[in-house]
Amino acid sequence: MATSTPEMENTYFYLNNLVNIPVDGEIPLYYDQEALKAYFEETVEPKTKQFDSLDAKLNYLVNEDYIDPDILNQYSHEFVRSLFDRMKDHHFHFRSFLGAYKFYTQYAMKTNDGQQFLESFIDRVVFNALYLANGDEQLANDVADELISQRYQPATPTFLNAGKKRRGEMVSCFLIDMADSMLSIGRGVNSALQLSRIGGGVGVNLSNLRASGDSIKKIANASSGVVPVMKLLEDSFSYSNQLGQRNGAGVVYLNVFHPDILHFLDTKKENADEKIRVKTLSLGLIVPDKYYELLKTNEPMYLFSPYDVEREYHTPICLH
Incomplete structure (x- = not known):
């Protein structure tokens, strides 16, 4: 029995890559059309x-x-x-x-x-x-x-x-707020799994989670911060796709005044340690007006522990 080779199966990838190689100083867009034709001939029509x-x-x-x-x-x-x-x-x-x-x-x-x-x-x-x-x-x-x-x-x-008998939901986007407790984190991860399963893109606000090094039950330096929760969510979205057709799509948000803000941003660095690096999870910043006021006046900016804020003022630092 004859078997196909990777080269035969991937002609369209090869042709598509040629689009990125200039010919006489011009982009050879005709390779894109050749790749399109090859894709239909080699994959779409036979399958x-x-x-x-x-x-x-x-x-x-x-x-x-x-x-x-x-x-x-x-x-x-x-x-x-x-x-x-x-x-x-x-x-x-x-x-x-x-x-x-x-x-x-x-x-x-x-x-x-x-x-x-x-x-x-x-x-x-x-x-x-x-x-x-x-x-x-x-x-x-x-x-x-x-x-x-x-x-x-x-x-x-x-x-x-649309029209399918076995399908997910028709809506696109959901937003979850995580409170500063293991119960809320567990519920948030489960909600992200379920919403991703039915085809939704999920945004998760982590701004109320206590920062890395904060105390837990008065034990100093017990909290691991937001990064481990980000890793849990990234794995959840990767695992929970819609019947294998659509990869889970997730984004996490953090207030710019959160003490973990630099660790949060570091997770996207190319040279970040694999233990903290997130590859598929998107990042979003919550930027209050106060941040821009401080920029305009060149005043010092301070970071605020959500745990300390809620303990002193009895209200979360980020309500939305």
Whole structure:
């Protein structure tokens, strides 16, 4: 039996990399189109499951629990067929290799074993339009027109999940506040796992966690600070992806007046110790107006322990 080689399978990667090598002082954009063509010939077309007709395809997707029949049942069979036909008449094609690659790796519906594609970009457009229009044929037509022309793009979880029987949620973003306790940290990590599982991007505010070196139950230097919690969250988002199609997306926020702010920023340094470095977790800063006032007046800036602030003033340093 003949076997394919990595070189044969990755021609499109090779061609795409050539775009970064100038030819006679110019960027050879034509390599991008060659990579796009090679990607379809080598991967998309051979791995796309073929059907004799649209009816056969829809019946398969419904019977195998890929597409929710309730979405299709809101419309007449004639309308669904006409919408598919009209979208095909647009003769959509991807403008770049990376656009096609991202769609087929992260958005296109695949068989349960992940070995075959079950839909094209046109199919995903139609399923989105049918879902979002909720039975309104004119609205379904309008939404489909906007999507196929790329004048409108739904949020990632919506575009990924619309019409599917087994899916996550349609919403994109969630924000979690962690309080300064192990119970809250545990709940926060679990919430991040669950929200990431259903396709949400999650932001976690760590500003109320006590700083590294703070006391716990009056024992000095007992707290490890925010960095270990960041590592827990990064691992959680990496582990909890949506049915293997969409990697978890997480960001952690910290107030600029938090004593761990420099350690927080150091986690993104290329030469940071692997024990503290975060690679996939995004960072965000909470910057109050007071910070800019101090910059304008060139006054000293002090860092405040959330543990001490709450103990003295009985209120968290960061409420939002």
